Amino acid sequence: MELCRSPxxxxxxxxxxxxxxxxxxxxxxxxxxxxxxxxxxxxxxxxPTNGSVSFAIEEIVQWLxxxxxxxxxxxxxxxxDILVWIR
Numbered sequence: 001m002e003l004c005r006s007p008x009x010x011x012x013x014x015x016x017x018x019x020x021x022x023x024x025x026x027x028x029x030x031x032x033x034x035x036x037x038x039x040x041x042x043x044x045x046x047x048p049t050n051g052s053v054s055f056a057i058e059e060i061v062q063w064l065x066x067x068x069x070x071x072x073x074x075x076x077x078x079x080x081d082i083l084v085w086i087r
Contacts, residue, residue, distance in 0.1 A: 004031035016041060022060050026067055029086060040082040057082065 001024065003009040009032050016039040019025060025040055057080045064074045064084065073085040 001027050001031060004028065010034065013037070015039070022063060025064060025082070025084070029068065029072070029084065036086050038084040038086070040084070 004027065011034060012032055013034050013036045015028065015032070015035060015037070017028070018041045019028075025038070028038060029035060057076050061074050061076050061082060064072075064082070068074065068084070071087040073087075075083045075085075077083055
């Protein structure tokens with residue numbers, strides 16, 4: 001993840017991004033020291049073939065809540081994007 005190591009990534013406090021793998025969300029949060037909010041627009045690889053997008057996003061939100069410390073708040077917005085607030 002080149003962004004995490006770049007001068008921009010090191011300084012970044014708010015990021016809106018599209019990722020293809022949910023583990024990339026964790027990498028961004030764990031490797032960007034000043035990141036305070038993360039808005040994940042979509043998870044292209046994860047859209048289900050049999051089921052609803054809403055259910056897939058809910059699963060990812062639950063997974064993130066299990067992986068992240070309690071100082072992070074994870075929510076889904078009205079457009080099925082994922083929002084992470086980092087304290």
